[in-house]
Amino acid sequence: MMQTNVVTKAETQVEHILEAFKERALDRVFFVACGGSSALMYPSKYFIDRESSSITAEVYSSNEFIHRSPGTLGPSSLVILCSHKGKTPETTQAAAFAKGKGALTVALMYVGEAPLSEESDFTVNYSWAPAGQLDPHPEIMNYAILYRLSMGLLYVKEGNTKYQKLLGSLEHLDTVFAKAKAQYAEAAKTYAAQYKDEKVIYTMASGANYGVAYSFAICILMEMQWIHSQAIHAGEFFHGPFEILDKDVPFVLLMGLDETRPLEERALTFLKQYGEKLLVLDAEHFDLTGIDEELRGYLAPLVLNFVLRVYAVELAEARKHPLETRRYMFKVPY
Known part of the structure; x- marks a missing residue:
């Protein structure tokens, strides 16, 4: 039952975020993180680049995101941030910076609560397993959550049907x-x-x-x-x-x-x-x-x-x- 609750919690968190997407005019996604957390965001950027006709996506290292201060960052921006334990200082600061610009912020973390979640509008807790080990819940691993959010965004905003196909595929x-x-x-x-x-x-x-x-x-x-x-x-x-x-x-x-x-x-x-x-x-x-x-x-x-x-x-x-x-x-x- 506990394992089922882990999946249910993450899926419910994503569902709440998709509802928030419906209420916001969003035309730009910023994927913000450091190191490996940043690397895992590239596939979702690739998806948005190919599939969307109205939304653009960029990947930023957290510290440069703050210092570069993109001119397009604002209330119509979605900023998705990731830090495994939610304690990466640069990423936490980036979340606060994005909120200060009026952006909608979503934090991805393995842990339940951390500084990053405190600075973000929404949080999703993903599943994780050590290198080479089989994750008991790969359908809510970090890559999968990022796809749920990016494909879910295009489903909500543009009617892209790959979101439903994603949900079925993740089960396997x-x-x-x-x-x-x-x-x-x-x-x-x-x-x-x-x-x-x-x-x-x-x-x-x-x-x-x-x-x-x-x-x-x-x-x-x-x-x-x-x-x-x-x-x-x-x-x-x-x-x-x-x-x-x-x-x-x-x-x-x-x-x-x-x-x-x-x-x-x-x-x-x-x-x-x-x-x-x-x-x-x-x-x-x-x-x-x-x-x-x-x-x-x-x-x-x-x-x-x-x-x-x-x-x-x-x-x-x-x-x-x-x-x-x-x-x-x-x-x-x-």
């Missing part, structure tokens, strides 16, 4: 994740054993998947494993970054199912021609049974992110470097 996400974990478990161990001593690993993707590549680079490889990395947009690869490629440079390429896949395919052709240390995770190889065909391009990043977390756990184990290890974060003033 637990099975999709379980199959993906079983499919890649051994491959992740093999990769970790082979690449555990690398000093640098680049990541690459495009479209709805770019945020996943960015998150793996800065949160897993740099923050949690102290491995040099950089997330490269597949469309930018041939405009400078490809000069770094040779047979000794490791790359992780994510290939999704959205409209930008040709960019990733072009990058793959070049990587295979001039590189050897390649990890290619292709969403075409996932079993997405139960996910609506029209939503597979949007939901593929969620599965790619989960699979990468399976790899992260194995890499940490092979390197004898726990994902929780930090030098500076939460330990020194910054």
Whole structure:
């Protein structure tokens, strides 16, 4: 019963927010967060960019959001903020700043109450599981909540029917994740054993998947494993970054199912021609049974992110470097 209440609470929170959408004239969405919380907002921006004819979306790092102070921020703005434990100072300050401009503010957090929720109009509490572990409620994980809000917004304002298809698809996400974990478990161990001593690993993707590549680079490889990395947009690869490629440079390429896949395919052709240390995770190889065909391009990043977390756990184990290890974060003033 307690687990059911967790889902019901989050869904009820979203329903209240959708009701608030009906009462506001909204023409711009600002996704505001830091680090991994910011990265997971890219798929929702991609959705709004493609699907909306009247609403635009931007992703901002919390501190720059305040200092840049977008001229379009105002009463017709929706500001969605995320902080895992709701204590990121920059994000809490960004919520207060947005409210001061008259914007409607929505906070996403794993915990129940925190400073971020106190500065926001609405709060949604998402479900979370440690890296590589199966979340008992992936239908209300952070990515899913963001899609519920962005697709729900376009449903309310423009009659976009993908919101209903999302709700049905999310019910199958637990099975999709379980199959993906079983499919890649051994491959992740093999990769970790082979690449555990690398000093640098680049990541690459495009479209709805770019945020996943960015998150793996800065949160897993740099923050949690102290491995040099950089997330490269597949469309930018041939405009400078490809000069770094040779047979000794490791790359992780994510290939999704959205409209930008040709960019990733072009990058793959070049990587295979001039590189050897390649990890290619292709969403075409996932079993997405139960996910609506029209939503597979949007939901593929969620599965790619989960699979990468399976790899992260194995890499940490092979390197004898726990994902929780930090030098500076939460330990020194910054």
